[in-house]
Amino acid sequence: MFSLAKLIKPALGLLAGATMMAAATSLAAADDTHVVFVTHGQSGDPYWSVVKNGMDDAAKTLGVKAEYLAPETFDMAKMAQMIDAITASKPDGMVVSIPDAAALSGPVKNAVAAGIPVIVIDSGGSKLTHDLGGLLFMGQDEFQAGVMAGERIKALGLTKAVCANHEVGNSSLDDRCAGFAKGLGVDVPVMNGVIDPTEMKNRMIAYMTAHADTQFILAVGASGAEPTLAALDEMGLAGKVKTGTFDLSPTILQAVVAGKMEWGIDAQQYAMGYIPVAMFDLWKKYKIMPIADYPTGPGFVTKDTAASVIDLAKQGKR
């Protein structure tokens, strides 16, 4: 004889336990400011973890309830559905990244139409933000940042370069590569990689083996830069093949200090997490909102300045 209760009780117990763990993290008062971030980058990513740290620190300091949401993989349909769900849940403010304008414009417009104030961070740009009815854009002009990177490498007299893209389909990263090619003044091939660091490293080793004349590698984010550094170390090319990257991490900064990397382009993404929370809190309490965009980058962190930033990067602030 089998017993229904014997099987279902532990299952329901597990479900109840999981639910209580989730519920325990969300005991905010109803009158707290409620801000939701919906981005395309997972909170475990080296770049986006800093955004989330900024959000968490601001929420803790100001007594605001803030949530960070992102699809498990780079998926615009999933992200659009998340924005729709958050719109229906009616937070006091929504912070979004817009890596694909065509896919996300509709859901963001709907959020604005539903009376939810929206701040756009990281990707999307100023014009799109205001076209959609967003309050302001925080971030950097990715194409222009790429141009500046290309010009720096051109000044070193290098022409054979590759752009390592770890997140295929993200138009902001495509802009970085395109800007870099323009700044360098030559066609730059794009090596399409993946988020997984081991796979990314292996692809970079294969690419460099096949293209041994490559003089410079531009990584378009920390998730591409760290495996690239590991690949060059493994091949004995660290410091010989020059590299640069968008975004910072402790590993990147140590590589810059050690001369294995030319620079890291700092978008100051901690501010992208912190400042919108503070802005929405001011907006809810006093109807105060800045009237201009907030450019956070690009800033080139070189050997001269990297050492002073390493400790902050280890704390997840840079």
Add this chain to the structure above:
Amino acid sequence: MTSQAHDQPAVVATALPAPHSSMPSIGSLVRRPEVGSLIGMIAVLVFFSIFGGANFMSAGGAASWLNVASELGIIALPVGLLMIAGHLDLSVGSMIPASSMTIAIISGHYDQPIIVGILAALGLGLAVGFINGVLVIRTKVPSFVVTLATLFALAGLTLGLSIILSGSTSVALKSGPIAKLVLGDYLGGKFQVTLFWWIAIVLIVGFILNFSRFGNWILAMGGDAVSARNAGIPTDRVTIALFMSSGLCAAFVGMSQAILYNSAQVAAGQSFIFNSIIAVVIGGVLLTGGYGSVVGIVLGTLTFSIVNQGIFYTGFDANWASLIIGVLLLAAVLMNNTFRTMALTYAPRTKSRVR
């Protein structure tokens, strides 16, 4: 003789005992394969209605999880039929971006009429499904391995060809008003039109599984493929047809996403691989095949979607969402196992007649 075998397969897979009276008893209803899923769905709906507040059950709230359910459901139905027949299709994860990029490149990048893009996208789905089916029956390699191979092959093909043909991994698409209305729009500003396509596909698949010879064949194949073949069931043709339907439905979802969101990316859709299997398993379908129902798959899809979207309304830390889904899956399987055992061991009592 052969035609008779076609009509009446020797294998009867998990057929439930016929009730003795015209009115089904509570006991016999409880032993239906989808009862576990129904209880699960009601439980999560009540839970999120309480913790999610009024917003969760508002039109916008309901739309947010019904929209997810409709896209997932369109894929889960043929995947469910495949699982009932004893197969798996993992390639749906690559079929979605492949069809999205196909329509976007043809009708977006190259400005061809939208109907050309639609036909090409759906044709690609059928072709990939056909290849999957043929490989499974010809090589005798398990469908898990075959479709895992096509998952990677198709992803590589999509990425490579997208860059060659459009120079980009993300392509914008502007479709005409008719295509938009029929395939990728919000009705009332909230509900995706795919919701109605899902309902239509549910009715079609429900009819096939419950009222057609083909449905009997699917169940029989899952119960015992060798016996089914010996009974004269065209197992090869059924297998190919099922894989083609899976490819077609995945292509349809990818295509409708491209029309709805006005763009396509090469990296989208990977979450559908496991989400569709989770929805089907929550719906009471056995991974080993031969057991399951369309109603169960629908309920499993709804349950998964409610949990997946409901977490955003509760204020719970969304980092725990995957934990809840994992535990829900385990709970659902345990519950479904219990109900299945009840169904298979159920012998209705007959009243002893006093002489």
